[in-house]
Ligand SMILES: [Zn+2]
């Protein structure tokens with residue numbers, strides 16, 4: 151079978167990926183698979199998804215294509231080609247465009263919940279509430295995160311997923327404690 | 334260059350031994366071969382790998398190596414200097430990705446010379462840390478059987494230890510920042526490797542796909558090359574990393590999806606034994622007979638037959654045999670391992686001969 155991407159080389163990597171309930175079959179050669187981030191262990195066809203997302207969500211060429219990260223020099227146009235960002239600041243520079251893209255890639259999720267770097271958290275406590283904000287976000291963001299967790303908790307309880315519910319309760323308690331400790 | 338991390342006092346791994354992911358022990362190990370957790374992390378004050386030049390990558394490599402050396406006894410490999418056969422051995426042992434072996438990222442970025450490293454936890458190879466793959470750090474922990482919780486706990490503490498020496502790129506909104514925005518949030522990828530010969534024989538793999546679909550998990554053949562799911566080894570992993578805590582993701586997989594898949598497979602095996610006993614017995618004995626007698630053997634055929642023999646032993650259609658030994662053969666029939674065993678490079682024809690010989694010898698006392 152020939153590679154479905156380049157149509158030249160023999161397809162040696164065959165994968166089925168299910169995304170949003172749709173099963174996608176891929177037959178690729180080594181080179182095209184590497185380009186798509188496929189093949190090898192633990193790698194999902196993310197770049198390909200990103201490319202699709204970027205094209206469909208981020209809209210046409212004009213708007214923002216010339217946007218450049220002042221820290222690493224990556225342009226948004228280049229990001230559209232590779233699906234890869236250049237540094238932490240890229241997330242701020244391109245935030246407006248990345249927001250909807252990330253939301254779609256993560257099935258509607260908009261905010262991080264879960265682990266916060268423990269060392270940074272310790273260090274920020276000494277720096278006071280301003281430093282803590284760089285890890286936990288503004289009070290509005292913190293409130294949003296808590297209400298997202300409470301919604302997840304309610305549906306876990308309704309579905310009788312008690313282990314999940316317990317871990318969500320722990321997470322809410324952890325954030326509450328951070329609020330009190332950091333204020 | 335390959336060698337133990339300074340001061341660790343340990344030697345390298347033995348490529349003649351099986352690895353954690355094939356140990357075949359632990360919870361539900363009749364179906365679940367192994368569980369894996371992988372965390373993606375990047376340094377705050379440094380360019381991500383895709384946008385860094387060689388010097389910047391070398392700097393990050395040195396920084397990360399210093400942090401990794403504090404974690405415990407590890408073997409360090411400068412992947413850019415490692416010979417091709419060594420890289421392939423490490424890929425076959427699931428200690429690093431094929432992408433890391435090549436050094437090439439999406440969009441054709443990078444190349445084999447780019448500074449990158451691999452640290453392997455000794456002596457059991459349960460921990461592996463890739464440096465300068467797509468992200469600065471990819472921490473991987475593997476456990477035999479269904480043990481995602483244990484794997485997560487271990488990965489979590491390695492992560493904390495690394496963070497004591499390194500400042501991570503993190504944002505309140507997107508969590509751990511990664512080169513590819515599809516990995517942001519927890520940066521955590523959970524996966525479980527399953528052996529599903531029963532469902533395959535009954536053509537019911539779609540059941541697994543449907544179960545995974547509900548939770549938007551990905552089902553893939555474990556050995557990507559050659560054909561879909563060689564050796565009936567499948568991998569289920571999460572697709573999204575943002576908006577759910579590590580614990581919630583873990584419970585979704587370990588308490589909801591995976592137990593269902595395990596039930597399906599066990600049921601399929603019972604059907605094969607109870608309702609199709611003659612056909613199934615014939616099949617597993619033919620597989621064993623071929624492995625014990627063939628003179629030429631391809632990797633794919635070996636894996637298909639080993640899968641049937643493993644099924645036969647677990648369902649007692651074949652006489653009792655050491656399941657660990659059979660698991661290990663899934664690894665030893667791979668190209669680089671076979672060459673390592675022979676102590677020299679082999680042509681394709683020589684490999685087929687060597688593979689058949691190895692299988693005849695190792696399986697002589699089975700059945
Ligand atoms: Zn191709």
Ligand SMILES: [Zn+2]
Nearest residue numbers: 219222237240
């Ligand atoms: Zn940047």
